[in-house]
Amino acid sequence: MDIEKKETKEVNKLSLLxxxxxxxxxxxxxxxxxxxxxxxxxxxxxxxxxxxxxxxEDEYNELSLQYEGYxxxxxxxxxxxxxxxxxxxxxxxxxxxxxxxxxNAKEISRLKKELATLRKIMRNYVQxxxxxxRENEQLKxxxxxxxxxxxxxxxxxxxxKKEKEKLTERVTLASRLDxxxxxxxxxxxxxxxxxxxxxxxxxxxxxxxxxxxTAPVGEKTVYVRLMKPDDDILMKNRSNVFPFExxxxxxxxxxxxxxxxxxxxxxxxxxxxxxxxxxxxRVDIFADGNLIGRSNFTLKD
Numbered sequence: 001m002d003i004e005k006k007e008t009k010e011v012n013k014l015s016l017l018x019x020x021x022x023x024x025x026x027x028x029x030x031x032x033x034x035x036x037x038x039x040x041x042x043x044x045x046x047x048x049x050x051x052x053x054x055x056x057e058d059e060y061n062e063l064s065l066q067y068e069g070y071x072x073x074x075x076x077x078x079x080x081x082x083x084x085x086x087x088x089x090x091x092x093x094x095x096x097x098x099x100x101x102x103x104n105a106k107e108i109s110r111l112k113k114e115l116a117t118l119r120k121i122m123r124n125y126v127q128x129x130x131x132x133x134r135e136n137e138q139l140k141x142x143x144x145x146x147x148x149x150x151x152x153x154x155x156x157x158x159x160x161k162k163e164k165e166k167l168t169e170r171v172t173l174a175s176r177l178d179x180x181x182x183x184x185x186x187x188x189x190x191x192x193x194x195x196x197x198x199x200x201x202x203x204x205x206x207x208x209x210x211x212x213x214t215a216p217v218g219e220k221t222v223y224v225r226l227m228k229p230d231d232d233i234l235m236k237n238r239s240n241v242f243p244f245e246x247x248x249x250x251x252x253x254x255x256x257x258x259x260x261x262x263x264x265x266x267x268x269x270x271x272x273x274x275x276x277x278x279x280x281x282r283v284d285i286f287a288d289g290n291l292i293g294r295s296n297f298t299l300k301d
Contacts, residue, residue, distance in 0.1 A: 185203070222255050224254070279298070280296050281299060
């Protein structure tokens with residue numbers, strides 16, 4: 001009997017131990033599931049925060065592009081300056097947003113409010129731009145009406161009509177000068193044609209400024225560029241430059257002429273003091289800020 005009781009007691013202890021182990025295992029499994037579930041929730045929450053931040057960045061970028069677009073469509077310098085200031089503010093806040101952690105709800109909320117404020121400012125500028133556009137359209141209409149009235153007035157008298165026709169011609173026809181019959185003649189010391197480079201002492205450049213009744217009249221400075229075969233320009237002084245298309249470019253010769261709308265013959269001289277090689281040379285002629293003529297000539301050894 002004692003043996004049976006002892007065995008029963010051992011069995012009961014073992015059963016209790018198994019129950020405890022099972023309970024512990026269930027507890028561990030439950031805790032593991034809970035931790036996994038929490039991590040998954042945290043992951044989903046972080047993804048949500050990141051998506052929210054990315055969306056906010058996209059909105060800031062979109063607003064900056066809107067400012068950039070409006071700057072190109074506005075002809076008012078003061079308004080462009082204001083738009084540039086606001087765009088710079090958008091860019092500054094965007095940089096702040098990029099350095100803020102997605103989980104920083106306070107800063108994200110502040111930047112959202114800043115964005116809402118900037119959008120209100122943008123709407124105000126859009127209204128101003130629309131108003132300016134309407135005013136410009138009205139000014140165009142008024143200008144058109146004024147031109148029509150002017151034309152009607154000028155038609156009342158022969159003298160005024162003649163002045164109007166001259167003005168219309170000046171506006172509608174090309175006013176740029178044109179250099180024609182461009183020739184470069186190399187001559188020797190006696191002023192005779194030189195066929196070989198070693199005998200050449202001077203270039204004689206001749207051309208004509210064509211008749212153009214629509215071109216502005218008066219004194220004009222004509223610039224000439226003599227270009228060697230390697231495109232290097234012949235110059236006596238590297239400080240000899242003139243403005244052309246927003247840059248300062250060198251010239252070989254210049255001459256002041258009086259232009260009254262009729263054909264003008266021009267002669268210019270270049271003393272050969274540098275080494276010249278055989279090849280094709282180029283002559284470019286400029287006046288009134290325009291290239292008015294170009295020609296080539298060839299030198300042989």
